[in-house]
Amino acid sequence: MSELFKLRIFTEPQQGATYDDLLRVAKHAETTGYDGFFRSDHYLKMGSVSGEPGPTDAWVTLAGLARETSRLRLGTLMTAATFRSPGPLAISVAQVDQMSGGRIELGLGTGWYEQEHTAYGIPFPSLKERFDRYAEQLEIITGLWETPVGEHFRYDGEYYQLAESPALPKPVQRPRPPLLIGGQGKKRTPKLAARFADExxxxxxxxxxxxxxxxxxxxxxxxxxxxxxxIVRSAALVLCVGKNDAELARRADAIGWEVEELRLNGLAGTPDEVVAKIGTWRERTGITRLYLQVLDLSDLDHLDLVAAEVAAQL
Structure with a gap:
């Protein structure tokens, strides 16, 4: 893989995947040269799939993968701020960073999927309150990680108050693991990204x-x-690549999409077509990382094809 442009695998296990499924894909991604393995942080399936056998927790999963891989960058797109208090989240991520030898990245968002909150008894405040809490979480998590060893961290916000925190444990990466922010909000999102985001x-x-x-x-x-x-610029797109029309159609059918819809809204086509589309994205937006949303986790040949015939041309 190029040092300047990196491809990462992005999975949606709430749609139906076990830890073993994710482990198999992550280890294969590492073997075939991808830069990272990321997963969503959701507790409820979306769309018409059954979602069985049910959700897996993002940070429990990443802790396991941290011990089973050696090179891949690992992280979330995106952890929901509504799921966890900022102090315990900072502890969990720092611990998994230690377990991985310093390969963790935290994608953090406001949380948006109301139905999963209802399904599992998680409070879902108004959008304004979610953004307010999110902004405080960003301050707290980065503050805890960046506090020098031996000093204490204090925070007095509207929603969170921390007193005399030892701000431990520390992540391996100093001053902290990379922080990913994203989304289409036109005002607060860019401002928060300018303050906190590494990507x-x-x-x-x-x-x-x-x-x-x-x-x-x-x-x-x-x-x-x-x-x-x-700030690194990146995007995520649904992946569907085939060596010919028949293989492309088979892969599109396996994930419940129409080929033309994928060509329009995802990253789909032959390897040469996909390389050309990536080139257009790079030229127009300046992205240097692309997250490939892999929806059929059983199709490891798909990853092989992209590694051999797409990544090699970037």
Whole structure:
């Protein structure tokens, strides 16, 4: 894989996957040269699939993968701020970073899927309150990690108060693991990204939408005197690649999509077509990382094809 442009595998296990399924894909991704393995953080399936055997917890999963892999970057797109209090989340992520030898990245978002909150008894406040809590969580998590050893961390917010926290454990990566922020919010999201993000990710949007949002983030960086180049730009797209039309159609059918819909809204086609589309994304948006949403976790040949005939051309 190129050092300048990186491909990462992105999975949606709430749609129906066990830990063993994810482990198999992650280890195969590592063997075939992908830069990272990321997963969603959801507790309820979406759409018409059954979701069986049921959800797996994102950070429990990543802890296991941290011990079973040696090179892959590991993380979430995105952990929901509504799921966990910021102090315990900072502890969990720091511990998994230690378990991985310093390969963890935290994607953190406000949380948006109301039905999963209802299904598992998780409070789901208004959008404003979720954003307010999210902003406090970003301050707390980064503050805990960046507090020097031997000193204490304090925080007095509207929703969270921390007193005399030893701010332990510390992650391996210093001053902290990379923090991913994303989303299409036009005002608060770019401002929070400018303050906290190491990477800004846009999932499942068109090139024009992505380019405009990256521009907003750059403007927010300029407003606080931060070079926008400090923030890695990335996107996530549904993956469906085939060596020919028949293989492409088979893979599209396996994930319940139409080929033309995938060509329009995802990353689909022959390897050469996919390379060309990635090139357009790079030129128009400046992304240097692409998360490939793999929906059929049983099709490891798919990963092989992309590694051999797409990544090799980037």
């Amino acid at each position: 800004f990710n846009l999932p499942f949007v068109d090139i024009d939408t992505a380019a405009k949002q990256f521009e907003r983030v750059a403007e927010a960086c300029a407003a606080i005197g931060r070079p926008h180049e400090d």
